Amino acid sequence: MRPSAAPWFETWAEKGFTNQSVRQVVRVHTGGTRVRIRLSNAYGGTPLRLTGASIGRTAGGAAVHPGTLRTLRFAGSRFITVPAQGRVVSDPVTLPTEPLDELTITLYFEEPTGPATYHQLSMATTFRAEGDHHRSPDATAYTDTVQPAYGSWYYLEGVETSGHRALPRAVVTFGDSITDGFGATIDGNDRYPDLLAHRLITAGRPRPVLNAGIGSNKLLTDSPLGGDAGLARFTRDVLDQPRVGTVIVLIGVNEIQQTDEPVNGTKEDSPPVTARQLIDGHRALIRAAHTHGVRIMGATLTPYRGSAGWTSEGEAVRGQVNRWISTSGAYDAVVDFARALDPDGAGPIRGDLHIGDHLHPNPAGYRAMADAIDLALLDH
Structure with missing residues (x-):
């Protein structure tokens, strides 16, 4: 969604992110051996610079099981610029999943993003940390959440599983x-x-x-x-x-x-x-x-x-x-x-x-x- 002048509740979309890590948790419905993510800048007025991204199995709250944390790359690079009104897909990484597993996706934005493309109502908690903590499995730095706690998702359009099963x-x-x-x-x-x-x-x-x-x-x-x-x-x-x-x-x-x-x-x-x-x-x-x-x-x-x-x-x-x-x-x-x-x-x-x-x-x-x-x- 485009950041609204009249949102139901306060979000981070209007100001966007600068030197901040955003950690989002989703649940998958099918298992596999590999995962990748899709990001959207559908409502961005300028290109979006993503400095780093990771994915891993959720360990509760903002924590990630350390042995499952994977760096996400885009066409082989840890960095990606998403065009205004554009979308990108990450390279797949090996990460075995089962139906109903929860995965944690972390995005780090070093440069100002401007107003963020987002989904206003996630009914899930999204976490934010100052600085680059996208490779940290620890939840300590993720002290900020949207209040009230209905939550929102930012830039994350989808998570795809693939691998050994016919989907x-x-x-x-x-x-x-x-x-x-x-x-x-x-x-x-x-x-x-x-x-x-x-x-x-x-x-x-x-x-x-x-x-x-x-x-x-x-x-x-x-x-x-x-x-x-x-x-x-x-x-x-x-x-x-x-x-x-x-x-x-x-x-x-x-x-x-x-x-x-x-x-x-x-x-x-x-x-x-x-x-x-x-x-x-x-x-x-x-x-x-x-x-x-x-x-x-x-x-x-x-x-x-x-x-x-x-x-x-x-x-x-x-x-x-x-x-x-x-x-x-x-x-x-x-x-x-x-x-x-x-x-x-x-x-x-x-x-x-x-x-x-x-x-x-x-x-x-x-x-x-x-x-x-x-x-x-x-x-x-």
């Missing part, structure tokens, strides 16, 4: 904050995509489950908080990912309930969205996926009755869109997330399945969503 095709989960995992446990890996990955592993069908959710994201329009519109970012965030087999789409509620946000940088409020506009947007995603040979699963829009943005008019639009998703046959498959969170059909998310705002699931709600997916429909 299955990936599942990409695409959507807004409910896919992103707002309301999940910090550092708990209990967003719905995490829990889906765990189900696949338990069932003997391990595969990468990529989280392409962005909090406050909209399908049709760019947003100061939610970044590029879903339609605009679908190719980059879904179709350009490695070995994508299936995408699960859950997006549209923000269009319905956020009607007072300026449109695409103007000072005018968003006009009420219609069901037809949202359906047309979903059809565009379906066409794009099919053009690339990707199976696409539609998810019914989740309830939000009782939340600050709920209106009866908006509820009618949600109902129309959900009927189309469920009955039109346009999607290759459907998962009924609305029923998973409102199993009795009462209207709102059931009280024990949301965080108190009647909009975002809690870990139990995310579990219900992951459990609602027919795993057989992901085999593609």
Whole structure:
């Protein structure tokens, strides 16, 4: 995401980094013998100079198991300049991994980066140290974390595993904050995509489950908080990912309930969205996926009755869109997330399945969503 003038919470993105090491922890869903990382300067106005990078197995907090720490190189060099609006991929390094292993990626920026390309909501702790500590397994120098502790990821676009196993095709989960995992446990890996990955592993069908959710994201329009519109970012965030087999789409509620946000940088409020506009947007995603040979699963829009943005008019639009998703046959498959969170059909998310705002699931709600997916429909 581009650093926003109106972020949900304070991050390091606006000022960027100078002579600082940034340590980020991610969990992988498939094992292998080698790993590499992808870095993005998608929203950078100037080239990004990376002075050093490393990867290793997480030892808890900001610590790394010393025997696993590997220096990352880019075309053989420890240094790399990422062009403005560009991306780079590291050389692979030997590092055996198993499904659900946690890996720590450390980036050292000696020179000022300027405002950072970042993902605002990580629901994972990111650590920062003054000076160059990218080769240190010790956590002592990493005394700074983002507060509040929702966390953000900086420049890190992805981690890829490869090696001795034939890798299955990936599942990409695409959507807004409910896919992103707002309301999940910090550092708990209990967003719905995490829990889906765990189900696949338990069932003997391990595969990468990529989280392409962005909090406050909209399908049709760019947003100061939610970044590029879903339609605009679908190719980059879904179709350009490695070995994508299936995408699960859950997006549209923000269009319905956020009607007072300026449109695409103007000072005018968003006009009420219609069901037809949202359906047309979903059809565009379906066409794009099919053009690339990707199976696409539609998810019914989740309830939000009782939340600050709920209106009866908006509820009618949600109902129309959900009927189309469920009955039109346009999607290759459907998962009924609305029923998973409102199993009795009462209207709102059931009280024990949301965080108190009647909009975002809690870990139990995310579990219900992951459990609602027919795993057989992901085999593609």
